[in-house]
Amino acid sequence: AKMDDYQLGSIVSGEITDALNHFDSEYTEERLRALDFYLGEPLGNEVEGRSSVVATEVADTVEAIMPNLMRVFTSNDKYVRFAPRNAEDVEAAEQASDYVNYIINQRNDGYKLLHTFFKDALLFRMGVIKFFWEEKEQVDEEEYSGLSEEELVMLMNDPDVEIVEQAETVMESMYSEETGETVPLRSEYDLTVRVTRREGEIKVINVPPEEFLVSRHATGNLEDAHFMAHRTSLTVSELVAMGYDRDIVEKHAGESELDTDREVSNRFQDIEAATGVDPADPTLRSVIYHECIMNVDFDGDGIAERRRICAIGSDGAEILHNEPWDHIPFAVASPILMPHRLVGRSVYDMTEDLQVIKTTLMRQYLDSVYSSTLPRIAAVEGAVNLDDLLDAQAGGIIRVRQPGMIQPLAGASVGGEIRPLMDYLDTIKEQRTGMSAASQGLDANALQSSTASAVAATVRGAQIKLESYARTMAETGVKDLFKGILALVLKHDTNEKMMRLNNSFVPINPAEWKSQFDTIV
Numbered sequence: 003a004k005m006d007d008y009q010l011g012s013i014v015s016g017e018i019t020d021a022l023n024h025f026d027s028e029y030t031e032e033r034l035r036a037l038d039f040y041l042g043e044p045l046g047n048e049v050e051g052r053s054s055v056v057a058t059e060v061a062d063t064v065e066a067i068m069p070n071l072m073r074v075f076t077s078n079d080k081y082v083r084f085a086p087r088n089a090e091d092v093e094a095a096e097q098a099s100d101y102v103n104y105i106i107n108q109r110n111d112g113y114k115l116l117h118t119f120f121k122d123a124l125l126f127r128m129g130v131i132k133f134f135w136e137e138k139e140q141v142d143e144e145e146y147s148g149l150s151e152e153e154l155v156m157l158m159n160d161p162d163v164e165i166v167e168q169a170e171t172v173m174e175s176m177y178s179e180e181t182g183e184t185v186p187l188r189s190e191y192d193l194t195v196r197v198t199r200r201e202g203e204i205k206v207i208n209v210p211p212e213e214f215l216v217s218r219h220a221t222g223n224l225e226d227a228h229f230m231a232h233r234t235s236l237t238v239s240e241l242v243a244m245g246y247d248r249d250i251v252e253k254h255a256g257e258s259e260l261d262t263d264r265e266v267s268n269r270f271q272d273i274e275a276a277t278g279v280d281p282a283d284p285t286l287r288s289v290i291y292h293e294c295i296m297n298v299d300f301d302g303d304g305i306a307e308r309r310r311i312c313a314i315g316s317d318g319a320e321i322l323h324n325e326p327w328d329h330i331p332f333a334v335a336s337p338i339l340m341p342h343r344l345v346g347r348s349v350y351d352m353t354e355d356l357q358v359i360k361t362t363l364m365r366q367y368l369d370s371v372y373s374s375t376l377p378r379i380a381a382v383e384g385a386v387n388l389d390d391l392l393d394a395q396a397g398g399i400i401r402v403r404q405p406g407m408i409q410p411l412a413g414a415s416v417g418g419e420i421r422p423l424m425d426y427l428d429t430i431k432e433q434r435t436g437m438s439a440a441s442q443g444l445d446a447n448a449l450q451s452s453t454a455s456a457v458a459a460t461v462r463g464a465q466i467k468l469e470s471y472a473r474t475m476a477e478t479g480v481k482d483l484f485k486g487i488l489a490l491v492l493k494h495d496t497n498e499k500m501m502r503l504n505n506s507f508v509p510i511n512p513a514e515w516k517s518q519f520d521t522i523v
Contacts, residue, residue, distance in 0.1 A: 003302045007321050014294055014311055015319040017229045021215035029345070033126045033211055034268050036350040039357055040064065040125055053368040057360035059353045059431065064124045066437040067349065067471065071120050074472045075480070076113055081106065082484040084519035094515040100503050101510060102487050110206040118208040120475060123335045127348040129479060130209040131333045132232060133486050135494040137202045149191045157195065167194040204490050206483070212265040214332070215292075220344040224330050224482070227344065228306070231294040231318075232332075239285040241314070246322050254315045255287040292318040295330055329489055335479025337471045352434045356427050363427075367420045373413030382407040436467025476523035485521050 005013075039060040048054040075081055080103050086095040106112040115131065122129035143166065149157070157163050174187040213234050220227040241251045281287060292313045297306040312323035336346025381391055386408060387401040402408060432438040496513040503510075 005298075005300050005302065007324075010298070010300065010311070010324065011313065011319040011321050013298060014292070014296070014313050014321065015317045017217065017294070017296060018215065018231060018233070018292060018313075018318040021217060021229065021231070022233075024218040025212075025215060029127070030212065030265065032350075033265060035354075036060070036125050036348065037265075037268055039350060039354060045358065045361060053365040053372070055361070055364050055368060057357050057364055059357035059360055060125075060350050063349050063353050063431065063435050063437050064121065067124060067435070067468065068117070068121060070468045071472055071475070072113070072117060074468075075116055075476075081112070081116070081480060082521060082523050084488065085522050087518060087520060091515075091519070095519050097501070097503065097508075097510045098488060098491075098512075098515055098519060101491065101501060101512070102484055104501065105204050105487055105491070106206060106484075109203055115206055115208060116480075119335060119479060120337075122208070122211055123337050123475065123479070124349045124471075126211045127336055127351070128211060128214075128345050129335050130211065130214040131206060131479065131483055132209050132331055133204065133206045133333070133483060133490065134331050135202055135490050136205045137200060140199045140201070142197050142199070143194060144197055145192075145194050147190075147192045149193060151189065151191075154191045154193070157193070162198045162200070164196040164198070165193060166196055168192070202494060204487055204495065206487070209332070210265070210269075214334075216344060221342050222339070222344065223478075224332060224334060224344070229294065229296040230330070230332060231292045231296075233290065233292050233318075235288045236291045237286050237288060241289060241291065241322075242285070250320065250322070251289055251314065252284070254289050254320060255284070256289075289314050290316050290318075294318070295327060295332075300324070329486065330482075331486065333479045333482035333486060335475045337474060339474055339478070349435060353431060356431050360424065360427050363420050363423055367417060370413055370416045370420075374415050377410040377412045380409045380411055432464075436464040438464060480523050481521050484523075488519070488521075 040058075042056045042058045042061065044054060044056060080099065082102065083099040084095045084102070086092045106115070119129040119131050146153075146157070158165065169192040171190050171192070172186040172188075173190055175184045176187055177184050209232055213232055215229075215231040215233055216224070217227050217229040220230075224230060238248070238251050238255050242248050294311045294313065295308065296311060297308055298311075299306045300309060301307070308327050310323075310325055310327035311321060314320050314322060334344065337349065338347040338352075340346045379391065381388070385403040390398065390400040391408070400408065428438065491512050492515065496511070498509055498511040498513075500507050501510050
């Protein structure tokens with residue numbers, strides 16, 4: 003038997019709750035901590051009066067990797083090309099490559115999208131990107147004057163045109179003696195019409211890590227996950243504009259603002275303080291909106307089919323939309339893959355402990371420098387004028403009753419022990435991440451006495467790590483993204499259009515790209 007909305011709502015709500023609990027317990031704390039480490043926030047173990055400097059190992063490593071990654075992907079305008087499987091598909095494959103790269107670069111903000119995608123992955127273990135076909139309606143009022151009857155009929159037959167006002171001016175008429183009336187022969191019409199233009203385009207957006215939910219035991223790729231969702235906050239106005247019932251939407255407005263989400267407030271904490279005031283305009287209040295792609299046996303035939311289900315409310319039990327669905331609109335990437343697991347490891351995972359240890363060593367080092375240059379002083383009580391002692395003026399006089407009543411308590415300098423340790427930590431970082439001063443071509447002295455082949459080996463060693471991150475991102479997230487965009491083009495964007503290919507304009511028609519292509523990043 004077919005499911006009703008109530009049954010479906012409880013299934014969706016159960017999946018959302020399960021995924022949320024899993025993500026909150028497994029990943030939210032780590033992502034909060036990763037961002038704090040990246041921003042160099044205090045570790046929480048600072049001692050009053052001691053050094054509270056923080057090493058920025060996580061940020062330094064991420065920022066060293068990012069320019070290299072971006073250069074690999076964006077050095078020419080083509081992120082991806084499609085390779086033909088048959089000889090007769092060569093031209094179509096080339097057109098598909100150019101058109102899909104045009105969509106990401108010109109119709110969307112390609113560089114920024116990939117930058118955020120990769121940086122999310124390096125910091126938070128997984129970057130998420132979403133692609134979809136967006137239908138837009140634009141309504142314009144237009145005025146026409148002096149239209150003939152034929153032109154008027156043509157306008158009235160256009161389903162996208164709605165007449166608002168109409169005035170008729172009789173230009174020629176004839177008096178009929180039989181009826182005694184004047185009959186209009188030719189009229190002109192003045193109109194005001196409302197024209198609705200519908201157009202669609204492929205949109206690509208970044209999904210913040212806390213907004214993406216996926217079933218708890220999702221393995222290596224999204225195709226196998228039976229549930230995933232984009233959980234975001236939309237206003238009442240946005241949902242009503244999408245065509246949903248205002249009363250149902252308003253019932254769920256403001257019940258659990260995503261703005262108070264810890265990850266969102268943490269992201270903006272260095273530039274604002276959250277106030278949490280509800281907007282005065284009720285249509286601007288937030289509603290939690292879940293767009294779920296899940297396998298569920300809605301039609302009761304015993305086989306779970308993939309559906310797109312849109313639900314609102316903090317638990318997602320109110321179903322607004324439910325339809326069969328044929329593709330996954332998300333691409334995900336991790337820099338370091340974990341076998342049989344969707345969420346891999348991040349650069350933060352590899353450098354977090356180094357940041358803690360290096361911070362501790364730097365603090366000890368600085369404390370030792372402070373105690374050497376400004377040592378504590380032992381003074382014999384009653385034999386020293388303490389006011390003089392507390393006045394730290396250079397060249398000042400300290401009055402004492404007899405010699406030897408003041409002695410500095412100089413701390414031991416620990417620089418000799420700490421410096422080698424710091425260098426050792428840098429070596430570990432280099433082994434783990436591939437990033438070092440030499441690999442970035444910065445440290446001329448380190449390579450001064452080396453042979454050319456040794457220098458090349460040092461740089462090559464780092465590049466192998468970087469290539470590994472880039473290849474992993476390419477074969478997972480970037481490939482899925484471009485395959486997905488091509489699928490959307492073939493499904494929705496099939497009108498003939500003129501495209502500039504190799505500096506000349508040629509007509510392309512996606513409807514003619516019949517066969518499958520191989521995706522090469």
